[in-house]
Amino acid sequence: MRALVQRVTQARVEVAGETVGSCGPGLLILVCAMQGDSEAEAETLAAKIHRLRIFRDAAGKMNLALKDTGGEALVVSQFTLAADTRGGNRPGFSAAAAPESGERLYSHFAQSLRALGVAVETGQFGAEMAVHLVNDGPVTIWLDTAA
Structure with missing residues (x-):
C-alpha cells in the first residue's frame, strides 16, 4: 500500500458540496491499495503511520508521533498514487488494486488505525472529492509498504 501523509x-473532504469527513490537528492520509496488497499491508501501514515521529515536541523538534499527540486522522482513498508515468505524459494506473479490493483494503486501513486508538474520519471511496487542508510545517511524507 502507498500513502501520502x-x-x-x-x-x-467534501462530496457534492457536503462535508463527509474532517479532522483537527493531526494527519491527512491519502491511501492507495496496490495489486497484490492484503490486510497485512494495511495493518503494517497503519502501525507505521501511528508511530511516525513527525510532530513537534516541547523543544520544537520532530520527535512525537500521532499516538503521542492524540491527533486525529482524515483518511482519503487516492488511486492516483499508483500513477506510472514512465511511458509518457499520460499516467497509467494499472498497478492500483481493483476497485473491490481497493475499497476493502482502504476500509481495513482506516479500521486498523482506529484500533490503535486514533480518531479517524474518511472520505467516500470512488467519489469525486474536494479535499481542503492546512498543511502544518509543511510536512509531507511518502510511504510505501513495498519499499
Whole structure:
C-alpha cells in the first residue's frame, strides 16, 4: 500500500458540496491499495503511520508521533498514487488494486488505525472529492509498504 501523509492543523473532504469527513490537528492520509496488497499491508501501514515521529515536541523538534499527540486522522482513498508515468505524459494506473479490493483494503486501513486508538474520519471511496487542508510545517511524507 502507498500513502501520502500530511501533517495538518485541519482538513476536510467534501462530496457534492457536503462535508463527509474532517479532522483537527493531526494527519491527512491519502491511501492507495496496490495489486497484490492484503490486510497485512494495511495493518503494517497503519502501525507505521501511528508511530511516525513527525510532530513537534516541547523543544520544537520532530520527535512525537500521532499516538503521542492524540491527533486525529482524515483518511482519503487516492488511486492516483499508483500513477506510472514512465511511458509518457499520460499516467497509467494499472498497478492500483481493483476497485473491490481497493475499497476493502482502504476500509481495513482506516479500521486498523482506529484500533490503535486514533480518531479517524474518511472520505467516500470512488467519489469525486474536494479535499481542503492546512498543511502544518509543511510536512509531507511518502510511504510505501513495498519499499
